Amino acid sequence: MNTTPLAHLQVVECATFVAGPSCGMSLAQLGAEVIRVDLPGGGNDHQRWPLAHTGASLYWANLNKGKRSVALDYRTPEGRELLLALAARPGRGAGILVDNMVGRHRITHEDLTARRPDAISVHVLGFPDGGPAVDYTVNAAVGVPNLTGPNGPAQPVNHVLPAWDLLAGSSAALGVLAAVNRREQTGEGSRLDIALSDVALSAVGAMGWLAEAEQHGDRAPHGNHLFGSFGTDFATADGRRVMVVALTEGQWRALYEVTGTAKVFAALEAAFGTDLRAESARYELRETIASILRPWFAARTLDELTTQLTGTRVLWSPYRSMSEAAALARADAGSVARPIQQPGIGEMLATGYPLRWADDLTSPVPAPRLGDDTEAVLAQELGMAADEIGRLHDRKVVACEPTPR
Structure with missing residues (x-):
C-alpha cells in the first residue's frame, strides 16, 4: 500500500x-x-x-x-x-x-x-x-x-x-x-x-456550545463528569483511578451487569420515575449513580478491574501517566x-x-x-x-x- x-x-x-x-x-x-x-x-x-x-x-x-x-x-x-x-x-x-x-x-x-x-x-x-x-x-x-x-x-x-x-x-x-x-x-x-x-x-x-450558551446561559463546570451522559472517574483499591463512560444503552447495561447493580438501579428508576436507558436521565442522576458504583470500584485493584472489564462492553480506561503511555506505545x-x-x-x-x-x-x-x-x-x-x-x-x-x- x-x-x-x-x-x-x-x-x-x-x-x-x-x-x-x-x-x-x-x-x-x-x-x-x-x-x-x-x-x-x-x-x-x-x-x-x-x-x-x-x-x-x-x-x-x-x-x-x-x-x-x-x-x-x-x-x-x-x-x-x-x-x-x-x-x-x-x-x-x-x-x-x-x-x-x-x-x-x-x-x-x-x-x-x-x-x-x-x-x-x-x-x-x-x-x-x-x-x-x-x-x-x-x-x-x-x-x-x-x-x-x-x-x-x-x-x-x-x-x-x-x-x-x-x-x-x-x-x-x-x-x-x-x-x-x-x-x-x-x-x-x-x-x-x-x-x-x-x-x-x-x-x-460545531459542538453546539455557542447555541447552548445563548439559549440556556453558561454551563457550570462539574469536575470529571461527562456532560449530557454518564461518565466519571473512580478510585481503585490500590490508589489508581479509572474513567468509566456509558454513552449508549448497551454500555449502560454492561456496566450495571458487571458491577451487579441491576436491581439497585431498577429501584432507583422506580423511585424517581425515570428510565436510565436515556442518556439525559443518566446525566441528571450522575452523582447518585456514581455513589452507587463507587464502592464496587474501590474494592478492586486496577489489575482486578482489568480482568473483570476486559472483553465486556463497558467503556473504560485507567488513568495513566505520560511515562506509562510511552512505555506501552514502545x-x-x-x-x-x-x-x-x-x-x-x-x-x-x-x-x-x-x-x-x-x-x-x-x-x-x-x-x-x-x-x-x-x-x-x-x-x-x-x-x-x-x-x-x-x-x-x-x-x-x-x-x-x-x-x-
Whole structure:
C-alpha cells in the first residue's frame, strides 16, 4: 500500500510554534517534500521545551519530522529573494507557501503571485484582522476554561494541550490539498488565511456550545463528569483511578451487569420515575449513580478491574501517566509511535501519521538539524553554484553548516 500519496507536492514552510509546523509535518508524513525555512540560529521555537538530555529541543525535533531544513536570513534583500524563489519555483506540485510571518519581512500572497500567478499561500494568524494570539489566549477568549474544573465557584482551568494550534494545523493542511485540487481543476492559485480564533470558535460552535450558551446561559463546570451522559472517574483499591463512560444503552447495561447493580438501579428508576436507558436521565442522576458504583470500584485493584472489564462492553480506561503511555506505545509493535535515531538527540520515541492505509502506518522519519539542507536545496532547487552559496554563507545570508542543538 502506497502511504506517500503527496509525493508530488513541494511545500515551503516559514512558520514557528505549532500550527504552521504541524501543517507541514502532516504533509511531509504523507509524502510531500516540505522545506522548512528558519533564520540562521533558529526561530523562536528552536529551543522550546521539552528538551532532551542532550539539551536539544524534543518539541522542535518532533514537529519537524521528515522535513528539509534551510537556514537563511530572509530579513536581508538577498535572503528574501531566495525565500521568494523557493516558494514560487516552477513545477506542478510546487508554488506552495505555509507561513505565520508578521511585519515588514513577511512574504505576501501578492509577492508570490507576482512570480507565479497560480501560487498557493496559507497564512496562519491569531485573529482574522492580524491581531496577535496564541492557543492559550484564544482558549481563554472562547470560554473553554470556564467549562473545565471542579464544582463550585467558577475558576478558569487551563489545559496543557494546544488543541486549537493542532486543529489549525490540520485545517491548514486540508486547505493546502483543497487549493492544490482547485489549481489542478482551474489553473488558479489560492490565498488562504486561517486564524486560531476562527478555528476555536468554529469548533465550539460545531459542538453546539455557542447555541447552548445563548439559549440556556453558561454551563457550570462539574469536575470529571461527562456532560449530557454518564461518565466519571473512580478510585481503585490500590490508589489508581479509572474513567468509566456509558454513552449508549448497551454500555449502560454492561456496566450495571458487571458491577451487579441491576436491581439497585431498577429501584432507583422506580423511585424517581425515570428510565436510565436515556442518556439525559443518566446525566441528571450522575452523582447518585456514581455513589452507587463507587464502592464496587474501590474494592478492586486496577489489575482486578482489568480482568473483570476486559472483553465486556463497558467503556473504560485507567488513568495513566505520560511515562506509562510511552512505555506501552514502545512495547506495541502496531503503535503509531516508534523509536527513531534523531540527530542531536539519539534514540527518540516519535510518531508517524495516524491514518492507517489498509494495515500500513507511515513510519516516523527523523527531523533535520537546523540548516542541514541549506546547501543542497539552494543547489538542487535554485541551481546555485557552490561558490555563489559560499559567498552567501560568508555574508551570513545563509547558514550551511547544521546548527548544533
